[in-house]
Amino acid sequence: MKSNTGxxxxxxxxxxxxxxxxxxxxxxxxxxxxxxxxxxxxxQNFSAVLRPxxxxxxxxxxxxWVAGSIFFQVLLGVTAAILLNQxxxxxxxxxxxxxxxxxxxxxxxATTWAWMFHTEFGIINYMLTSTGALDEPVGWLTRSNTVMPxxxxxxxxxxxxxxxxxxLAGLQTIPQELYEAARMDGASYWEEVRHVMLPQIRPVIxxxxxxxxIWALNAITIIYAITRGGPANRTVITPxxxxxxxxxxxxxxxAAALSVMFFAVVMLxxxxxIKAFASQPGEVQ
Amino acid sequence: MRxxxxxxxxxxxxxxxxxxxxxxxxxxxxxxxxPFVWMSLSSIKVLNELxxxxxQWWPEHPTLANYHKVLFESRIPRYFLNSIIISVAATxxxxxxxxxxxxxxxxxRFRGRSFWQACILVGQLLPTAAIIVPLFITLRVLGLVNxxxxxxxxxxxxxxxxxxxxxxxxxxxxxLELEEAAIIDGASRVGILFRxxxxxxLPGIVAVLVxxxxxxxxxxxxxxxxxxDSRVKTLPIGLAEFSTEFNTDWGAVxxxxxxxxxxxxxxFLVFQRHFVGGLTAGASKG
Numbered sequence: 001m002k003s004n005t006g007x008x009x010x011x012x013x014x015x016x017x018x019x020x021x022x023x024x025x026x027x028x029x030x031x032x033x034x035x036x037x038x039x040x041x042x043x044q045n046f047s048a049v050l051r052p053x054x055x056x057x058x059x060x061x062x063x064x065w066v067a068g069s070i071f072f073q074v075l076l077g078v079t080a081a082i083l084l085n086q087x088x089x090x091x092x093x094x095x096x097x098x099x100x101x102x103x104x105x106x107x108x109x110a111t112t113w114a115w116m117f118h119t120e121f122g123i124i125n126y127m128l129t130s131t132g133a134l135d136e137p138v139g140w141l142t143r144s145n146t147v148m149p150x151x152x153x154x155x156x157x158x159x160x161x162x163x164x165x166x167x168l169a170g171l172q173t174i175p176q177e178l179y180e181a182a183r184m185d186g187a188s189y190w191e192e193v194r195h196v197m198l199p200q201i202r203p204v205i206x207x208x209x210x211x212x213x214i215w216a217l218n219a220i221t222i223i224y225a226i227t228r229g230g231p232a233n234r235t236v237i238t239p240x241x242x243x244x245x246x247x248x249x250x251x252x253x254x255a256a257a258l259s260v261m262f263f264a265v266v267m268l269x270x271x272x273x274i275k276a277f278a279s280q281p282g283e284v285q
Numbered sequence: 286m287r288x289x290x291x292x293x294x295x296x297x298x299x300x301x302x303x304x305x306x307x308x309x310x311x312x313x314x315x316x317x318x319x320p321f322v323w324m325s326l327s328s329i330k331v332l333n334e335l336x337x338x339x340x341q342w343w344p345e346h347p348t349l350a351n352y353h354k355v356l357f358e359s360r361i362p363r364y365f366l367n368s369i370i371i372s373v374a375a376t377x378x379x380x381x382x383x384x385x386x387x388x389x390x391x392x393x394r395f396r397g398r399s400f401w402q403a404c405i406l407v408g409q410l411l412p413t414a415a416i417i418v419p420l421f422i423t424l425r426v427l428g429l430v431n432x433x434x435x436x437x438x439x440x441x442x443x444x445x446x447x448x449x450x451x452x453x454x455x456x457x458x459x460x461l462e463l464e465e466a467a468i469i470d471g472a473s474r475v476g477i478l479f480r481x482x483x484x485x486x487l488p489g490i491v492a493v494l495v496x497x498x499x500x501x502x503x504x505x506x507x508x509x510x511x512x513x514d515s516r517v518k519t520l521p522i523g524l525a526e527f528s529t530e531f532n533t534d535w536g537a538v539x540x541x542x543x544x545x546x547x548x549x550x551x552x553f554l555v556f557q558r559h560f561v562g563g564l565t566a567g568a569s570k571g
Contacts, residue, residue: 006393
């Protein structure tokens with residue numbers, strides 16, 4: 001069936017995506033080198049946005065946020081998937097429950113955890129102090145060294161179910177013969193996990209990790225709803241800085257300059273990631 | 286059923302022992318469910334039960350006052366309606382576009398097909414923060430800021446890429462012979478799409494609908510920027526506002542959270558199997 005009928009079918013979707021994604025991307029580039037009168041200003045916006053200390057701080061915060069979130073999401077997700085790959089009664093029910101964090105709205109997760117992390121009336125401080133793990137209540141969301149780990153914990157809770165369900169699907173496609181071969185060689189369960197399961201699900205983990213990176217970079221909701229970047233900019237990540245520049249300071253051109261740099265860095269990471277992993281054998285195309 | 290379990294057990298290696306499976310499941314269920322349970326318990330507590338030290342586990346005087354406040358003394362019902370209108374419209378539009386695009390990609394060979402497919406995927410990988418400013422300006426030029434249509438368009442494009450991707454893999458799985466038979470019988474291309482392809486890929490359609498609806502229902506940051514007028518604000522914005530509007534009355538905030546979560550949780554639980562199947566099918570064919 002060689003004709004352009006296929007393109008005609010696909011055209012409406014492509015046009016809409018072009019108008020509302022490609023055009024804005026190019027327009028950001030234009031905004032970043034002009035001022036609010038539309039005059040060309042070269043790299044002025046870039047230097048203006050790089051000057052304040054908060055920009056570097058936001059960059060470091062973003063790195064911590066992304067790295068911390070992804071490490072624990074993958075770790076917990078794979079662990080949960082290996083558990084759910086066992087045959088036991090009620091597995092379907094446990095699997096459904098495990099998906100709840102992923103389905104509930106980000107803003108609901110944010111408010112509920114903010115209430116649980118509450119310094120005086122929060123259940124988390126109560127559980128930790130009454131069991132003796134802590135001597136006195138901790139101001140999780142107001143102390144500068146606990147607020148980012150708390151945010152990461154919420155993000156991990158929200159997204160590890162997604163990793164689990166994808167990895168579980170990968171685990172269930174592993175051919176039975178591989179297990180049998182491992183058993184012939186006298187492998188214990190943990191050796192099977194290490195030498196059969198983990199290598200086989202590597203492509204899934206690779207693909208999922210890329211999605212998680214993108215999502216972590218998009219996940220403004222949790223941080224914005226709970227701390228708005230505070231205290232003392234400890235939780236400002238670059239997307240939140242862009243948002244603040246544009247919609248609180250109404251500096252669209254500076255926000256655009258920051259967007260361009262952010263966009264370039266993200267695309268570099270994505271390309272490097274795809275290049276590093278896509279060429280390896282056994283990769284899902 | 287019984288037989289298959291029996292054979293799979295005899296083929297299978299020892300695996301984890303019962304106690305550790307049991308313990309693992311308890312921990313997993315507790316971690317995933319506890320915030321949800323705490324939310325529902327908090328939503329039916331009276332004020333002095335919420336603000337006590339140490340916290341009270343079980344409400345002794347369960348009350349619906351928080352729900353009353355949310356449903357009759359706040360704008361939440363209006364935001365609920367806005368959310369439904371916007372999510373339904375965006376989901377429907379995205380589905381229509383995705384059905385045609387996926388059909389084109391799955392069934393025709395044309396120049397630049399893989400290029401266009403890649404373009405659609407890139408749409409899914411773009412960082413939100415990078416397009417939010419120009420998108421806002423574009424919408425402002427079009428006069429669509431603070432309108433239903435503005436959010437509907439934006440939500441349509443954020444759900445479109447993955448919808449096309451998932452549907453393409455569903456359409457590819459339908460045997461070509463069925464369509465060829467229909468062509469011989471004189472059916473048109475569009476006729477085939479509606480009479481054969483769509484009915485056969487119903488699970489995929491459901492998966493896409495549920496995915497798109499959940500995504501748009503939960504979306505926060507675009508709504509925060511593009512809907513600042515209370516006539517078009519959606520539930521997530523309403524909930525964020527609620528914490529300040531009532532000087533963070535946690536009981537009411539938790540009640541509002543319940544109002545927002547229950548519909549989406551029900552939708553998910555009903556269509557869970559399709560949804561998870563559609564998602565993982567798309568992923569494993571990648």
